[in-house]
Amino acid sequence: xxxxxxxxxxxxxxxxxxxxxxxxxxxxxxxxxxxxxxxxxxxxxxxxxxxxxxxxxxxxxxxxxxxxxxxxxxxxxxxxxxxxxxxxxxxxxxxxxxxxxxxxxxxxxxxxxxxxxxxxxxxxxxxxxxxxxxxxxxxxxxxxxxxxxxxxxxxxxxxxxxxxxxxxxxxxxxxxxxxxxxxxxxxxxxxxxx
Amino acid sequence: xxxxxxxxxxxxxxxxxxxxxxxxxxxxxxxxxxxxxxxxxxxxxxxxxxxxxxxxxxxxxxxxxxxxxxxxxxxxxxxxxxxxxxxxxxxxxxxxxxxxxxxxxxxxxxxxxxxxxxxxxxxxxxxxxxxxxxxxxxxxxxxxxxxxxxxxxxxxxxxxxxxxxxxxxxxxxxxxxxxxxxxxxxxxxxxxxxxxxxxxxxxxxxxxxxxxxxxxxxxxxxxxxxxxxxxxxxxxxxxxxxxxxxxxxxxxxxxxxxxxxxxxxxxxxxxxxxxxxxxxxxxxxxxxxxxxxxxxxxxxxxxxxxxxxxxxxxxxxxxxxxxxxxxxxxxxxxxxxxxxxxxxxxxxxxxxxxxxxxxxxxxxxxxxxxxxxxxxxxxxxxxxxxxxxxxxxxxxxxxxxxx
Ligand code: SF4
Ligand code: SF4
Numbered sequence: 001x002x003x004x005x006x007x008x009x010x011x012x013x014x015x016x017x018x019x020x021x022x023x024x025x026x027x028x029x030x031x032x033x034x035x036x037x038x039x040x041x042x043x044x045x046x047x048x049x050x051x052x053x054x055x056x057x058x059x060x061x062x063x064x065x066x067x068x069x070x071x072x073x074x075x076x077x078x079x080x081x082x083x084x085x086x087x088x089x090x091x092x093x094x095x096x097x098x099x100x101x102x103x104x105x106x107x108x109x110x111x112x113x114x115x116x117x118x119x120x121x122x123x124x125x126x127x128x129x130x131x132x133x134x135x136x137x138x139x140x141x142x143x144x145x146x147x148x149x150x151x152x153x154x155x156x157x158x159x160x161x162x163x164x165x166x167x168x169x170x171x172x173x174x175x176x177x178x179x180x181x182x183x184x185x186x187x188x189x190x191x192x193x194x
Numbered sequence: 195x196x197x198x199x200x201x202x203x204x205x206x207x208x209x210x211x212x213x214x215x216x217x218x219x220x221x222x223x224x225x226x227x228x229x230x231x232x233x234x235x236x237x238x239x240x241x242x243x244x245x246x247x248x249x250x251x252x253x254x255x256x257x258x259x260x261x262x263x264x265x266x267x268x269x270x271x272x273x274x275x276x277x278x279x280x281x282x283x284x285x286x287x288x289x290x291x292x293x294x295x296x297x298x299x300x301x302x303x304x305x306x307x308x309x310x311x312x313x314x315x316x317x318x319x320x321x322x323x324x325x326x327x328x329x330x331x332x333x334x335x336x337x338x339x340x341x342x343x344x345x346x347x348x349x350x351x352x353x354x355x356x357x358x359x360x361x362x363x364x365x366x367x368x369x370x371x372x373x374x375x376x377x378x379x380x381x382x383x384x385x386x387x388x389x390x391x392x393x394x395x396x397x398x399x400x401x402x403x404x405x406x407x408x409x410x411x412x413x414x415x416x417x418x419x420x421x422x423x424x425x426x427x428x429x430x431x432x433x434x435x436x437x438x439x440x441x442x443x444x445x446x447x448x449x450x451x452x453x454x455x456x457x458x459x460x461x462x463x464x465x466x467x468x469x470x471x472x473x474x475x476x477x478x479x480x481x482x483x484x485x486x487x488x489x490x491x492x493x494x495x496x497x498x499x500x501x502x503x504x505x506x507x508x509x510x511x512x513x514x515x516x517x518x519x520x521x522x523x524x525x526x527x528x529x530x531x532x533x534x535x536x537x538x539x540x541x542x543x544x545x546x547x548x549x550x551x552x553x554x555x556x557x558x559x560x561x562x563x564x565x566x567x568x569x570x571x572x573x574x575x576x577x578x579x580x581x582x583x584x585x586x587x588x589x590x591x592x593x594x595x596x597x
Contacts, residue, residue: 003435003437003441003446003449003451003452004451005433005451005452005453005454006451006452006453006454006473007453007454007455008453008462008466008468008469010407010456010457010462012398012403012461014400014403018398019400024399028394028399031391031394032332032395057339069349069350069371070350071352072349073353093520097262097519099261099265099268099269128268128357129357131359131367132264132265136515138505138512138516140502144353181501181502181503183368183501184365184367184500184504
């Protein structure tokens, strides 16, 4: 357990062998050719239909796309519960917590007294994908989806999502809801054990 | 010059040359981070240099004054965007020092893991870009691959590749995902291979050595006087590293080395950073081995983000949650300075609280500002071509320097 000090050796001298031009060129080419061959072999595997065996960093977008890990924060979306209504109760927490202030809500009330968002506007051009809205929402009504493709538009006005464009059925988002529920182990859970 | 032609020949007088004034940047390929050099050249020799920064100024400090304490985190991500989690950690530690809380041990380990991954990404970017600008495109590609792999890790932990927004006051957002340690080991194995290839391509390369060695040098005394920190100071042979001088988090319990150089030239800076990559991987491996189980947030609903369960069930947590979100956490009045070792040197946060939910002042000590201000000292009288490796090794990050 110690933080030591290590001297780096900057006194790099080239031996006669290394100063001769050709051997060093060959050594350098060996390194680059190795990478090149791996990539070329990947191309052959692609042609043989064994894409999964490839050892290439890049993917053939858009035919092939990456699946982001569960923790990934994509476009924030609203959850539509099984009964077809939005879960949001227009409490305004996400509106306050959003750092670039890109959420605008007007609340309304249903006949049975439940509150719901009359309008819910999320400016995708301002959103910084921070995930605070998801974190503060007391109803699990807004979550970060895995959606990251084709969010660009011709013009900022078209990036403003209205409520209908944001609503996603809950069953598509259940994984994410479970994930955020498992976050921040509960105080109560640990208080009981202490 | 004159004696080269014939005795008594005054080159300047007879050819009527005048120093040439040129503008390098702000959008020159080598001035990444957007900076402008105002150069006065005598032939290829730099006579005068003025560095103009501020192109990426976006009022970070003013912006923070309008955010709640926790809302500042996304903004700190954008300081040194190549190593975002380190900024998160620095800010969180400063705020926690002001409150007077310490996070649980597992959380400290998680912060070290996120921070060191970020340091790796910062060094890969810096060294790769330096190689690229000296003509070694292939080496750059290898380190970009290594960086992508590290970002995969960061993404699975923090949820984003670049702007992690991972740390919170009183804890972190997420625990290690399943299989993280195995994934990390796989990545480190591949990254070591890439590191080897990178080093092999460059360290015996005559052109690279000639352009790096004995350029942009600064003496140890000057470096200290100009406020150097980080790899650039260590390259001069001063073993100052905040992780060692004032250990924070769990760095005191870990086993690693601080690489130091000797001459303080660009080659030493390069080698120090190259070795730091190895040391960071060493730290990460130890952390993944030793990380203890336990909570990842403080056990106090006032200073933490409550879990969804608590918001639904625990009355106290719910009240604090609404209060904290609407008014911000009421951090006690006072001021504090906390420094951590950023990818580039000592990254300090100076926070002032008036007891309200928003910071009264959030000042950052960016490591590369001090380094950039010494640029004229390092390149005056040198060749124009020496400016490129020197500027690369200074590693000016516009987001951090201009804020
Ligand atoms: S992700 Fe962040 S920026 Fe985007 S809507 Fe949510 S809180 Fe606002
Ligand atoms: S925090 Fe949740 S419930 Fe409250 S307004 Fe936002 S989305 Fe609706």
